[in-house]
Amino acid sequence: MLPFAISLPRRLLTLGLLALTVSSSFADDRTPPNVLLVMVDDLGFSDLGCYGSEIETPHLDRLANAGIRYTQFYNTGRCWPTRASLLTGFYPHAVRRDQVPGIKSGGRGQRPEWGKLLPSYLSQAGYRSYHSGKWHLDGKPLQTGFDRSYYLQDQGRFFSPQTHFKDDVKLPAIPRDSGFYGTTAIADHAIECLQEHAEEHVDAPFFHYVAFTAPHFPLHALPEDIAKYEGRYDEGWEVVRAERWKRIQALGLVNAPISDVERQLGPPYPFPDAIEQLGPGEINRPVPWDDLTAEQKQFQATKMTLHAAMIDRVDQELGRIFAQLREMNAWENTLILFLSDNGASAEIMVRNDGHDPQAAPGSAASYLCLGPGWSTVSNTPFRRHKTLVHEGGISTPLIVHWPARIKADDPLRHDVAHVVDISPTILDVAGVPLPSEIPMPLPGRSLQASFSADQNPSLTRWWLHEGNRAIRIGDWKLVASSGEAWELYDLAKDRAETNDLAKQDPQRVSEMADKWERLWQQQQAAAQ
Structure with missing residues (x-):
């Protein structure tokens, strides 16, 4: 349990009434569902078993x-x-949370007054809203509509965070060797909120946003989880990537050629001092495994072992949260959405308490990052990494589960969906109208229709981050990394962006680039 948690008494009578209330509601499709929105950090497309891992x-x-x-x-x-x-349901630039020229924006940008968060709208339908984990937004959770929150701001110390908050009130720093582990603490708080909800708010639906900091660097993992993967990655990244690709194809997830490894594509930001501090085992390019020294192979295999252990622990903690939903008889009418904030990261850096080369890998005194060799594996079969807008940086899992409404006849959806679709989806299932006092319509759509079958509409989706830009219209994608020329791909045949058609179809490039520019102008106008 969290060291700062308040233990709650179990009121069996209340829980019994909850069971009657929830079970009797399943026959009524109009009953608003509970919503559990789970986000992980830096998880690649193929990092889950059900996506080929x-x-x-x-x-x-x-x-x-x-x-x-x-x-x-x-x-x-x-x-x-x-x-x-x-x-919010908007592209981040419109709400000043990615860089817009001429105004305070980006990672420290302040959302405009109209850029409200989901809980502000869900409260209209009687929802209580909870938050557990990472935030990385402006304002504080309770200030922006949540009823309860555990905000783990310090994600650089999984074992001993210095900055964290409960219900917007700062908590004492956690000392090392206290038994604290961030992923477990986030789940503890989520379970605490669910228990409290079952006891004190039985008649209200809930929205719970659980934002795990794992598997973001530093690669901090529990010893028992590390032990499960010892030796698993000694064969190297080419072997593991090939194995994942076979499983991806067998699962029917991607039916197109796999991308080549871009051997000269390293971390997005150079930190030569970090490479030196990490020692001779570190390498910042995805070179052939057989070109590495024995020391480098051991060092790199250990990093992937830690990454796997962190993901394994997320799954274990989700199992506890799912068990709590079943215990309070909320499982059937809870819509669960699981997603990642971006693709796996090629970054290599040392922050916070630094890196002790003598410390056990994965411990509090170590500071390791996945790096481009293994992030290429995590993003299988796609190109590039977090911060870039090729498929490897922006295409990640989305799992949706709702027993009362979703049947498992066909487990795959090939619809194009985007994070801007999540808010409209949740508002739709909750029966809450879309916001009207906004400077532009929400760019996304509700995914509820696709819960039954693929809809395959011809959608437009748009990207810009640090000069990396892209637009997808139907199956066509125009993409360019910062300072590079536009590339054109037919994703119906080439999801992994292996065959650039820009020179063969310059008219399509021009038309799509014009559309990209118009959408960029719209985002800037909304942000003013």
Whole structure:
């Protein structure tokens, strides 16, 4: 349990009444569902078992098999822009949470007054809203509509955070060796809120936003989780990537050629001092595994072991949250959405308490990052990484589960979906009208119709982050990394962006680039 948690008495009579209330409501489709929105940090497209991974994620796998998996779900490519889009329904630039020239914006931008978060709208339908974990938005959770919150601001110390808040009140720093672990603490708070809800708010639906900091660097993991993967990655990144690709194809997730490894594409930001501090085992390019020294192979294999252990622990903690939903008889009418804020990260840096080369890898005194060799594996079969807007940076899992409404006849959805669609979806299932006092319509759509079958509408989706830009119209995608020329791909045949058609179809490039520019102008106008 959290060291600062308040233990709550179990009122069996209240829970018994809850069971009667919830079970009797299933026959009425008009009953608003509870919503559990789960976001993880820096998880790649193929990092879950149900998306082709060797990492053990049985709880999420069961969720996916009984619900649906989207194969073409997108985020913004970076943590704070995605979180802004997730909870507002807008592209992040419109709400000043990605860079807009001439105004205070980006990671420290302040949302305009009209850029309200989901809880402000859900409260109209009687929802109580809870938050557990990472925030990375402006304002504080209770200030912006949540009823309860555990805000873990310090994500650089999984074992000993210095900055965290409960219900917007700062908590004491956690000392090392206290038994605290961030992923477990986030789940503890989520369970505490659910228990309290069952006891004190039985007649109200809930919206719970659970934002795990894992598997974002530093690679801090529990020893028992690390032990499960010891030796698993000694064969190297080419072998693991090939194995994942076979499983991805067998699952029917992607039917197109796999991308080549971009051997010279390293971290998005150079930190040569960090590379030196991390020692001779570190390498900042995805070079062939056989070109590495024995020391480098061991160092790199250990990093992927830690990444896997962190994801495994997220799944374990979700299992506890799911058990709580079942215990309070809320499982059947709870819409669960699981997603990632961006693709896996190629970053290599050292922050916070630094890195002790003598410390056990994964411990509080170590500071390791996944790096481009393994992030290429995590993003299989796609190109590039977090911060970039090629498929590897922006295409990640979306699992949707809702037993009262979703049947597992067809577990895959090939609809194009984007994080801007999540707020409209939640408002739709909750029976809350879309906001009207806004400078532009929400760019997303409700995904509820696709819960039954693929809809395949011809949609437009748009990206810009740090000069990396893209637009997708139907199956066509125009994309360019910062300072590079536009590339054109037919994603119906080439999801992994292996065959650039820009020179063959310059008219389409021009038309799509013009559309990208018009949408960019719209975002800037809204942000003023």
